Amino acid sequence: SQKIEQNSEALNIQEGKTATLTCNYTNYSPAYLQWYRQDPGRGPVFLLLIRENEKEKRKERLKVTFDTTLKQSLFHITASQPADSATYLCAPSGNTGKLIFGQGTTLQVKP
Amino acid sequence: DAGVIQSPRHEVTEMGQEVTLRCKPISGHDYLFWYRQTMMRGLELLIYFNNNVPIDDSGMPEDRFSAKMPNASFSTLKIQPSEPRDSAVYFCASSLADRLYGYTFGSGTRLTVV
Numbered sequence: 001s002q003k004i005e006q007n008s009e010a011l012n013i014q015e016g017k018t019a020t021l022t023c024n025y026t027n028y029s030p031a032y033l034q035w036y037r038q039d040p041g042r043g044p045v046f047l048l049l050i051r052e053n054e055k056e057k058r059k060e061r062l063k064v065t066f067d068t069t070l071k072q073s074l075f076h077i078t079a080s081q082p083a084d085s086a087t088y089l090c091a092p093s094g095n096t097g098k099l100i101f102g103q104g105t106t107l108q109v110k111p
Numbered sequence: 112d113a114g115v116i117q118s119p120r121h122e123v124t125e126m127g128q129e130v131t132l133r134c135k136p137i138s139g140h141d142y143l144f145w146y147r148q149t150m151m152r153g154l155e156l157l158i159y160f161n162n163n164v165p166i167d168d169s170g171m172p173e174d175r176f177s178a179k180m181p182n183a184s185f186s187t188l189k190i191q192p193s194e195p196r197d198s199a200v201y202f203c204a205s206s207l208a209d210r211l212y213g214y215t216f217g218s219g220t221r222l223t224v225v
Contacts, residue, residue: 034213043115043202044154046213089154097142097206098167099214103153 002027004102006090012108013080021075021105023090030092033066033073038087038104047088048075080109115217117203123223129191132220134203135184140215141208145178145188148219149199160186193224 005024013019023033032051036044050057050066050073057064063076073092077084087104116135124130136143144159158168163180171178175194180186190197200221206214 032210036213043204043216043219044214046215049211049213093210096166097161097210098156098159099144100156101146101154 002100004028004090004092004100006088006102007105008103010106010108012110015081015109015111017080019077019080019084019107019109021088021090021107023073023075023092023102025071025092028071028092029068029094031095033064033090033092034099035062035064035073035075036089036091036101038089044089044101077107080107082109082111085109115203115205115215117201117217117220119220120218121221121223123225124193126194126224127192128224129189130193130197130222130224132188132190132201132203132222134186134188134217136186136203136205137215138184139207140205142206142210142214143180143186144204144206144214145186146202146204146216147199148202154202157188190222193222195224198222198224 003026034049035047038044048064050064061078065074085108087106089101089104091099091101093099118133145157146154148154157170158178160180178188200219202216202219204214204216
């Protein structure tokens, strides 16, 4: 069955450092992969989408990579800030519209 | 646009009662999704619609759960009868057909069944 794995342990880093979150998937051949941010008590918010034929995508301080051979996506936040503290969810998906999420990784950025 | 609108924000009900959750997607969006989120199971897809037609309901846990989308601007998720294990946050989301701009989620309905 399809499986999505994200670091279950919280990631604690110092302000100004780069945070790197991992998303691994199995039994999947996604056409693209999405990353979302979720704050406590709120719904997920879309951040970035990367397609299977794209190696890397950037948006401001965010960078996403997508390695279809390794079946892995990495999500980077450079120059991290306390305001970046949240849970980050990855969601590989095909062309059907169905979007399945990983469990998410909680990031804590300390000042 | 006001985004995806869900109601109510909070619902507390007694076991055995019927619960109806409501969602208004973003105008012009072709897809609508219902998710359930718990600490144990994370964010689970229950059902999704394309142009008001249910496409995949394999995530609906039991026959007690049903969802409808009578028109492009309204959807309901009904639980009858409700049970304590249904307690969770239920999210509705919508997206355009090409999905390149991601999915927009509502603020969720926190359901507590006592």
